[in-house]
Amino acid sequence: MPTNGPAGGYFSFLSREYGLRTRAEWASFLGVTLGRVSQLLSASHIGDRTWNTLLFPIYHRERVIGKESGRADNASRLIDVAKAIPGIVTQTKLSARLGITQGAVAQWRTGFSAIPLKQIRKIMALFASQNALKINALIEMQPIEPTRPHRRWYFFDNTSRGDSIRRKLTGKKGLYFYFDSRGIVSYVGRAEKTPLDIEAETRLSQEVKRIKHWEGLATGRRNSKRTIRQGDIARFLSVYEVTPTNSISMLEAMIIRVTANVGLNNRLERI
Numbered sequence: 606m607p608t609n610g611p612a613g614g615y616f617s618f619l620s621r622e623y624g625l626r627t628r629a630e631w632a633s634f635l636g637v638t639l640g641r642v643s644q645l646l647s648a649s650h651i652g653d654r655t656w657n658t659l660l661f662p663i664y665h666r667e668r669v670i671g672k673e674s675g676r677a678d679n680a681s682r683l684i685d686v687a688k689a690i691p692g693i694v695t696q697t698k699l700s701a702r703l704g705i706t707q708g709a710v711a712q713w714r715t716g717f718s719a720i721p722l723k724q725i726r727k728i729m730a731l732f733a734s735q736n737a738l739k740i741n742a743l744i745e746m747q748p749i750e751p752t753r754p755h756r757r758w759y760f761f762d763n764t765s766r767g768d769s770i771r772r773k774l775t776g777k778k779g780l781y782f783y784f785d786s787r788g789i790v791s792y793v794g795r796a797e798k799t800p801l802d803i804e805a806e807t808r809l810s811q812e813v814k815r816i817k818h819w820e821g822l823a824t825g826r827r828n829s830k831r832t833i834r835q836g837d838i839a840r841f842l843s844v845y846e847v848t849p850t851n852s853i854s855m856l857e858a859m860i861i862r863v864t865a866n867v868g869l870n871n872r873l874e875r876i
Contacts, residue, residue, distance in 0.1 A: 612645045615659055615729055635659065660726050680713040680720055687728045703727050741846040743773050743801070746784070751809050751836035758809035758836040767806075770842070774802035777846045780857055781805040784841035791838050795857040801844055809836035 619625040625634055628642045635642070635658070645651070645659070687699050696714075700707045703724055712718040720728075747770065752762040760767040779801055783792040791813075796804035813833045847853045 611651045612648060612659070616646065618729060656726060660729060683720060683725065683728050684710065684714055687731055693731070702731065738852050739848045740779075741848075743777065743779075743844045743846055744770065745843045746788075747842045747844075749839060749842050751839055753810075753834075753836060758806065758834070760806060760809075760842070771802040771806070774805065774844055775800060777801050778850045779845045779847035779853060780860070781808075781842065781844040783808070783835060783839040784843070785838045786840045788841065792835055793857060793861050795853050797850060797853045801846070805842065805844060809834065809839060811835045813838065 616631060619631060619634065625631055628639055632639050632642045645655075651659075684696065684699065687693055687702075688695065693699050693702060696710045697707055700710045703710075705724070709718070713720045749760045749770075750762065752759055754762065760770050777800060778796050778798075781794050781796065781801060781804070782790055783794075785791045792808065792811075794804065794808050799807075811834065813835060847856060
């Protein structure tokens with residue numbers, strides 16, 4: 606498992622782009638021993654000579670494929686990885702971050718020219734920087750009073766109180782947790798594509814299928830059942846921004862698996 610050290614992004618790249626997922630496969634790709642791979646994973650600093658050794662196999666694979674089409678395919682992989690980094694997105698921004706022209710990037714993608722080793726190193730450094738997992742607490746155990754004035758649920762019946770929460774979550778991606786009045790988790794959710802403010806508030810309308818609320822004594826109808834929504838039981842909210850966003854699903858699955866339905870999710874995720 607890659608670490609957040611200097612080489613962590615490099616080995617994550619090998620896993621993601623080349624399907625090399627074990628230390629034995631990494632050692633074979635680099636032409637080094639398993640012990641050397643372990644040293645690289647635990648190292649807090651990597652010198653220039655070692656970086657050149659690490660990057661040369663990728664450079665060789667990209668440059669010495671033998672045909673422009675093959676070279677273009679490998680170059681496109683590196684470019685697409687770089688464009689997935691927050692703040693880059695386009696080839697224009699990528700060229701600016703690398704300090705080169707847009708035309709040079711276009712030539713790499715078409716296979717007309719090979720990516721220089723120093724530019725591969727810069728791309729790997731960008732990938733390593735965005736690959737480090739970061740979790741930022743936006744709100745924790747925030748009291749809420751869910752209400753449904755019409756058909757839609759809201760955090761509060763007071764617009765200004767609800768807006769104060771939404772402003773902290775707008776445009777951000779990550780995980781959110783609802784708690785009941787006892788402080789026990791009632792729901793674990795993720796916002797991977799939809800922003801947290803929309804996803805979390807919308808989830809208040811979800812039916813809690815594991816709760817059956819019988820009202821026989823009050824109504825005289827012994828078999829009546831009332832549908833309970835997440836908004837009926839949620840009294841606290843915690844929200845965390847997670848980067849990179851491709852880690853969100855894994856974290857949600859792990860948390861749900863650990864809670865093992867102490868919360869009211871009727872899922873037990875696979876990791």
